[in-house]
Amino acid sequence: MMKIGITGGIGSGKTTVCRIFENLGIPVFYADTVAKDIMVTDPVLIRGVKDAFGDESYDAAGKLNNKHIAGIVFNDHIALAKLNALVHPAVFRAFDLWMATVPSAAPYVLKEAALLFESGSNQACDQTVLVTAPVPTRLKRVTERDGATEEQVLARMNKQLNDEEKIKMADFIIRNDESQSVILQVMELHNRFTKITE
Numbered sequence: 001m002m003k004i005g006i007t008g009g010i011g012s013g014k015t016t017v018c019r020i021f022e023n024l025g026i027p028v029f030y031a032d033t034v035a036k037d038i039m040v041t042d043p044v045l046i047r048g049v050k051d052a053f054g055d056e057s058y059d060a061a062g063k064l065n066n067k068h069i070a071g072i073v074f075n076d077h078i079a080l081a082k083l084n085a086l087v088h089p090a091v092f093r094a095f096d097l098w099m100a101t102v103p104s105a106a107p108y109v110l111k112e113a114a115l116l117f118e119s120g121s122n123q124a125c126d127q128t129v130l131v132t133a134p135v136p137t138r139l140k141r142v143t144e145r146d147g148a149t150e151e152q153v154l155a156r157m158n159k160q161l162n163d164e165e166k167i168k169m170a171d172f173i174i175r176n177d178e179s180q181s182v183i184l185q186v187m188e189l190h191n192r193f194t195k196i197t198e
Contacts, residue, residue, distance in 0.1 A: 001099070002108035002109075003099075003109055005110075005113065005116045006111065006128070006131065007115075007129075007170075008114075008133075008176075009114075009133075009138060009157060010157055012176060017176070017182060018030070020186045026106065026110055027106050031111060031116075034094050035090075035091050040058075045087065045090040052082055053072055088115075088121065108193050117169050118161060130166050130170035130173050132163050132167070132174070137177065172189055174186065
């Protein structure tokens with residue numbers, strides 16, 4: 001089955017785009033949501049996190065100690081790379097298990113991931129889609145949605161590749177800048193992907 005990777009910077013609207021694909025009957029694997037789940041359910045990953053960052057990475061109830069982890073990796077690129085090296089393979093394993101549950105009638109699937117290119121998971125996809133939006137629009141969306149300051153949002157943006165870099169790697173672009181209909185752009189790609197799989 002054809003696998004389409006879909007990504008976009010924080011506040012680009014990639015989740016909204018994925019929901020449109022879902023309304024068209026396309027199964028979507030939300031890698032970032034799954035990553036949060038397996039951080040507390042995958043025994044191999046949990047052991048790896050404890051070995052790398054200490055037993056205090058989890059509380060007595062087995063809940064992830066986000067404050068402890070964030071305090072270590074936020075300004076330490078090596079520690080962040082170590083964490084990603086644990087999480088990304090676990091997400092790949094979860095994706096393979098999820099693929100086994102996808103109905104065979106689905107023409108293709110989407111793998112949504114904020115770090116699609118950064119993690120290298122684009123290499124396991126047949127095509128990639130990038131959702132873009134202007135930085136001021138993204139800032140406005142995220143500050144309103146999360147109650148974060150512009151400085152906090154910009155710090156998160158700076159941990160991802162910028163759109164110019166990702167555009168060079170993506171096969172298709174959906175521009176979520178209110179200059180053209182996102183639904184029509186999704187429909188065009190859906191028709192293209194469906195024809196490829198017929």
